[in-house]
Amino acid sequence: MRKPMITLMLAAVALSAWASDIGVKATVTAGRVALGTALQYTITVSGIQNIQPPVLPAVDGFDVRYSGPATRVSVINNTYAVEESFNYVFIPLKEGKFTIPAIPVDVKGQTFTTEAIPVEVLPAGAEVSSAPDAGVKGKDLESRMKLLMGVAREKAYVGEAVPLTVRLYVNQLSLQELSFPEIAQEGFRLDPFTEPKQFQETADGSAWQVVEFSTLLYPLKPGETNIAPALVRGSLLFKAEPSRDTSGGIFDDGFFGNFFSSYQKRPVTISSNAAKFDVRPLPEEGKPADFSGAVGEFDFKVEASPREVKSGDPVTLRMILTGMGNMKGVSLPVFKADGFKVYDPQIKDEAGRRVLEQVIIPTDTKVTEVPALKFTYFDVPSGSYRTLERGPFPLKVAPSASGDEFQAMGFARPSAVLAPETLGRDIVFIKDNPGRLEQRTQGMSGRIVFYAMIAIYLQVWGAALVFYLRRRRLLDDPKFARQIASAREARRMFHLAGERLAAGDTKGFYDALEKGLRDYFVARLGVLPGGMDTASIEKALTGIRLDGKYLAGVRDIFKAAEHARFAGMPAGVSAMRTHLADAEDIVRAVERRSR
Amino acid sequence: MKVLRHGGVCLVILAAATSAVWAQADQRAAAASFAAGVKAYHEAHYDAAVTFNEDVLAKGFVSPAVYYNLGNAWFKTGRTGKSVLNYLRARQLAPRDSDLRANLSYARSMVENYVPRKSASIAAPAESYFTDIELQWLALAALGLTGLFVLSGLYAGMPRKRIVLGTVLLALVTGYFSAAAFGQAIGRLGAAVCVGKSDARFEPNTQGTVYFRVPEGTELKILREKDGWVKIERPDGKSGWVPGVSVEKI
DSSP, X not given: OOSOOOOOOOSOBOTTTTGGGOEEEEEESOSEEETTOOEEEEEEEESOOSOOOOOOOOOTTEEEEEEEEEEEEEEETTEEEEEEEEEEEEEEOSSEEEEEOOOEEEETTEEEEOOOEEEEEEOTTOOOOOOTTTTOOHHHHHHTEEEEEEESOSEEETTOOEEEEEEEEESSOEEESOOOOBOOOSSEEEXXXXXXXXXXXXXXXXXXXXXEEEEEEXXXXXXEEEEOOOEXXXXXXXXXXXXXXXXXXXXXXXXXXXXXXXXXXXXXXXXBOOEEEEEEOOOOTTOOTTXXXXXXXXXXXXXXXXXEEETTOOEEEEEEEEEEEOGGGXXXXXXXXXXXXXXXXXXXXXXXXXXXXXXXXXXXXXXXEEOXXXXXXXXXXXXXXXXXXXXXEEOEEEOOXXXXXXXXXXOSSGGGOOSSOOOOOOOOOOOSOOOOOEETTHHHHHHHHHHHHHHHHHHHHHHHHHHHHHHHHHHHXXXXXXXHHHHHHHHHHXXXXXXXXXXXXXXXXXXXXXXXXXXXHHHHHOOOSTTOSHHHHHHHHHHTTOOHHHHHHHHHHHHHHHIIIXXXXXXXXXXXXXXXXXXXHHHHHHHHXXX | XXXXXXXXXXXHHHHHHHHHHHHHHHHHHHHHHHHHHHHHHHTTOHHHHHHXXXXXXXXXXXXXXXXXXXXXXXXXXXXXXXXXXXXXXXXXXXXXXXXXXXXXXXXXXXXXXXXXXOOOOTTHHHHHHSOHHHHHHHHHHHHHHHHHHHHHHHHHTXXXXXXXXXXXXXXXXXXXXXXXXXXXXXXXXXXXXXXXXXXXXXXXXXXXXEEEEEOTTOEEEEEEEETTEEEEEOTTSOEEEEEXXXXXXX
């Protein structure tokens, strides 16, 4: 099955999904699918991230497999949007008409429900007819996107805030990267568009996705005002025709063919209708001299605090203007009164209100009030000018002690200071350099080196300590030093004996062998040199519980040495070799026993 | 046999080279995600900045700057808990970063009813100033110095009193750093942050009576885990059960 399956926006927006900008919808790649192929079912949650994938129930007629999530972050005209999609592969098991049921999706404790989607499974090899957006081109495309612009009033006063709405209608198309509407501003001024709303509307028997952009328009001059068509730019996402590969590889069958089809973007510009309305001038008759320029419906509040001060102490005067109108072009009343030192005001435009804060300082104890303040504006509903008066506010000013006067530090002129400086607080900015990016497992190798270092430390310490103690004992204990040296000396004598054996010097051999053994026994076993007879040596060897064969060996060697020395009887070479080996064994055995 | 042996050696070299190339590619991809996170933050797309920085972590790479930027991005999206969590993670790697300290302090000031966890240990200053690895190496260096001093003193024939005095002093330094390393490791066991407002209950189920509220960003200690619930202890010693999803270990 290699016919391209065009993406369908079959499933509509969830029933209750628009609460708090979170949206949940379900879509499938095709409304009809042939047996032996597969379709992709996607649940898209917009406006939030990091949620658990919905668990799908068993769906009649399909084998359902979860194939993973995808996160999409898009930025349109500096507006950030995030969508998290969960994809499922639906493999048809039998022919017929089935319905993928509505799926409840739990998002932050709220449950949203997708819409049920009907799917028809055709016989294997059947050609699936084109989906509604297949081959979306030319006139067909135009009939599926439209942009409508409208103003809330047909008549308005100069400066009046007039709501303007631009609605984008899209039918079974996927539009991305939408820009805010662009409108040529001639004869009026526009506020920036607010965050667009999205919803669904049914018209002409079709479901339309609607994106609504809203703003306020302020006419600047009287007469008929024309608003040129608004333009919205975006990218149309459509499925490209897959290439027909004749190689017959595994990606050439229906299943992979459907899933490896690619999507392409095509830039589109959608134009709206033009609009016009009549702008009336503000009446000159009855126009107050202190008219602020405000047009609309307003409320005006004034606060002054504290109300009991010492002369020279600051009083904060706060004027708050709220309502619907050309807030930004409005001048708030200017405070002027005798007996006050006045600092420059600070004006802040907040959401739906304009706030003026001003420090005033009563300099005279005769001051008893903060005078009333008047705000005059043109009231649109009544079509007349209106003045709102607030105050006066009683004020009790006590004489100040010398040196108590409020002084704005660092400013020579009183008008240069507004209020004591309040420093802002926020987090320090991010770091542009990632530094050394380390793999999480690299810490373990550091630990291994650390523990290896500890082991090496302990070994070096131990060895140095043992060496030191041994050296000290060799210096402090001559007997010990002699004992340690005796074995070495005995081996040296045995080596000499070996050389004499090789030279055929029997007497010299036995002299060296006997001397080596006797000196060894004196040093090692403490046998007195004067009492060096066989009996005393045997006694000493028995004392260290040496095996009897070694005692016999000692006796044999001494006897052979005596014969060689006094009787001059030459011993056989083999006997001499045996005696040399025995002597070495005896020393080794004594060393082992003496430890 | 020879062919097999050479083939095996070649395979090992090839595998090592391939894994090195993959590791480098992963690191480049992680660095690219970090840069994308910085750009998103610059353009005030804080959710996107979170996504990109978490992508760096998902690729298996960490650095203090990644956690720091992630903390900033979460802070800007209003998630104080996630912000404190990531600042604390960054602090484990870069405890002397002044920007990090300032931001952590500010984020904590946004936490409802924040109570600092105070340590009575004299090693606390070292615990907060050094990383765990630094403390371990300092302890090891002091230990090595102690041994070197003892041995060189003995060999050089230094008076015994002087050797004992020097050894005691160096042993105290070793003990101090060891205690700091140990205290830091103990302090990190079960350390967690509440990443979403929650109620601490007497029992690990939704029917349990609410004992106290746990504001987002509260620093806690996890005592036990059971069936998706965790028993937490707040700095004043009170403990209760909260859903596991509302806390994240540091």
